[in-house]
Amino acid sequence: MKKTFVTAEQLQEIVKKYPTPFHLYDEKGIRENARRLNSAFAWNPGFKEYFAVKATPNPAILKILKEEGCGVDCSTLTELMMSEKVGFGGNEIMFSSNVTPEEDFVLARRLNSIINLDDITHIDFLERVAGLPETVCCRYNPGNDFKVSSRIMDTPADAKYGFTYEQLVEGFMRLKDKGVKHFGLHSFLVSNTLEHMYYPSLAKTLFKRAVELNKKTGAHIAFINLSGGIGIPYRPEQQEVDIFAISRGVQEAFEEILVPAGMDDVAIFTELGRYMTGPYGCLVATAIHRKNIYKDYIGLDACAANLMRPAMYGAYHHITVMGKENEPHDHKYDVTGGLCENNDKFAIDRMLPKIDIGDLVVIHDTGAHGYAMGYNYNGKLRSAEVLLKEDGSTELIRRAETPADYFATFDFTGIF
Numbered sequence: 001m002k003k004t005f006v007t008a009e010q011l012q013e014i015v016k017k018y019p020t021p022f023h024l025y026d027e028k029g030i031r032e033n034a035r036r037l038n039s040a041f042a043w044n045p046g047f048k049e050y051f052a053v054k055a056t057p058n059p060a061i062l063k064i065l066k067e068e069g070c071g072v073d074c075s076t077l078t079e080l081m082m083s084e085k086v087g088f089g090g091n092e093i094m095f096s097s098n099v100t101p102e103e104d105f106v107l108a109r110r111l112n113s114i115i116n117l118d119d120i121t122h123i124d125f126l127e128r129v130a131g132l133p134e135t136v137c138c139r140y141n142p143g144n145d146f147k148v149s150s151r152i153m154d155t156p157a158d159a160k161y162g163f164t165y166e167q168l169v170e171g172f173m174r175l176k177d178k179g180v181k182h183f184g185l186h187s188f189l190v191s192n193t194l195e196h197m198y199y200p201s202l203a204k205t206l207f208k209r210a211v212e213l214n215k216k217t218g219a220h221i222a223f224i225n226l227s228g229g230i231g232i233p234y235r236p237e238q239q240e241v242d243i244f245a246i247s248r249g250v251q252e253a254f255e256e257i258l259v260p261a262g263m264d265d266v267a268i269f270t271e272l273g274r275y276m277t278g279p280y281g282c283l284v285a286t287a288i289h290r291k292n293i294y295k296d297y298i299g300l301d302a303c304a305a306n307l308m309r310p311a312m313y314g315a316y317h318h319i320t321v322m323g324k325e326n327e328p329h330d331h332k333y334d335v336t337g338g339l340c341e342n343n344d345k346f347a348i349d350r351m352l353p354k355i356d357i358g359d360l361v362v363i364h365d366t367g368a369h370g371y372a373m374g375y376n377y378n379g380k381l382r383s384a385e386v387l388l389k390e391d392g393s394t395e396l397i398r399r400a401e402t403p404a405d406y407f408a409t410f411d412f413t414g415i416f
């Protein structure tokens with residue numbers, strides 16, 4: 001059974017202060033998980049996790065992760081700006097962008113970030129608009145050489161990201177000629193996988209390529225970035241990954257491939273998003289309507305604009321009706337929001353306890369790619385974000401939008 005990280009009693013108190021809907025984050029869970037990751041990879045002295053800002057772009061969350069020794073992975077101008085405000089700089093920022101606008105590279109260079117190039121043509125582009133740094137990372141797309149199945153990302157050959165191997169060879173040589181001294185290699189092939197072999201298989205592929213590239217071009221490979229993709233158990237029957245077992249698999253590949261090649265100084269980097277915060281956030285909503293036609297519906301004050309994953313991918317998010325955890329789940333509901341889109345359903349045919357108007361409904365695992373994917377369709381406003389701190393107190397870490405925010409980009413002067 002999946003449990004919420006707040007009790008029904010705690011939540012009753014919290015909603016007196018913050019009206020639903022809102023996303024709630026668990027500071028204790030985030031910190032403990034970050035420590036677990038860092039200790040799992042402690043065998044690698046240079047290890048660093050660069051939290052994927054896009055998963056949960058909130059300064060309070062970034063600050064917690066910074067205190068736990070994490071850097072940030074940014075891919076846009078505003079993610080860089082937010083990271084700068086939180087105090088990240090230099091090699092605490094990995095800039096992994098694609099289709100990169102000029103101004104983004106300019107800011108990334110001003111912050112002295114590590115730059116991860118998505119394409120060989122970006123070498124000249126970066127040099128022209130912002131100059132080349134001493135260390136450059138290149139993103140690798142292994143094409144059909146790396147077979148994985150994933151519902152979110154297709155086979156690498158169909159993905160828009162990265163360099164081919166031939167382009168890596170050419171790119172490393174050109175970068176070396178232009179004075180680049182240290183290199184990184186990056187690849188991101190699967191999203192949300194609970195498969196323990198994903199990181200070790202990816203590590204093997206990248207380690208082998210790193211040895212070949214070092215031999216062919218003489219480039220010094222300073223780090224290998226395994227990027228994101230480790231999944232979380234959204235469904236109650238799924239098991240959380242064993243990060244220590246995953247790390248051991250990477251270590252074995254390291255000892256098998258890099259150490260004999262004399263490359264034991266290579267640092268391992270990750271850019272995890274979902275794994276870092278996903279389970280430690282939830283969307284808190286109130287049941288505001290019940291409707292019985294051909295099916296039974298429960299209408300919430302939250303909608304897909306607060307959490308798009310179910311509408312977008314048919315993603316499963318577990319639901320707990322607070323205070324009714326132990327009641328029989330003998331009612332079949334579609335749990336919906338109020339968008340004028342029939343895919344605005346948090347759950348379809350879900351067996352739940354009988355829901356009454358006013359019940360607090362918790363939608364689990366919204367700590368990553370939850371609020372972040374929010375939007376304003378139908379003029380719906382984005383919700384607040386609240387932090388449940390380690391001492392049990394709460395802090396508003398982003399206020400809810402108001403109609404004034406929605407209208408802020410219009411200028412009505414002179415229209416009427």
Ligand SMILES: *Cc1c(COP(=O)(O)O)cnc(C)c1O
Nearest residue numbers: 052096192228229271272273274
């Ligand atoms: C989205 C993304 C991540 C994080 O992915 P998760 O699936 O949340 O771990 C990491 N790196 C890059 C470049 C990304 O685009």
